[in-house]
Amino acid sequence: QVQLVESGGGLVQPGGSLRLSCAASGSIFSIYAMGWYRQAPGKQRELVATITSGGITNYADSMKGRFIISRDNAKKMVYLQMNSLKPEDTALYYCAKDIGYYSGTYYSSIGYDYWGQGTQVTVSS
Secondary structure: OOOEEEEOOEEEOOOOOEEEEEEEOOOOHHHOOEEEEEEOOOOOOEEEEEEOOOOOEEEOHHHOOOEEEEEEOOOOEEEEEEOOOOHHHOEEEEEEEEEEEEEOOEEEEEEEEEEOOOEEEEEOO
8 A cells, every 4th residue: 555645736926936745655665666647627637757766757748858756765755846837737736656667777657556635736927
């Protein structure tokens, strides 16, 4: 069983930054790939970024260069640094235990099996 608790959301102006945090439970957190997903009103949940147990990261195209995912295995934490935020980034952001596969050192996400309650990010002036 994995429990995930997100924090750090809020209201920010366009161009601003936020850092989301995710606290995880479970004794073998360090072997999991983790991800951030988001869901805007009326839209499907979409992948934002993933990070493997070894620190390999992947991003959705619209987040590349703006968002940074990281993790601290000792603290069982996952982070999402969001910069240059846009109104279209407004969504409920979820931390998740990711499911995927490796092709060499490249990791492909195919979904998730545990997720938190989400933290709201609103980008508006």
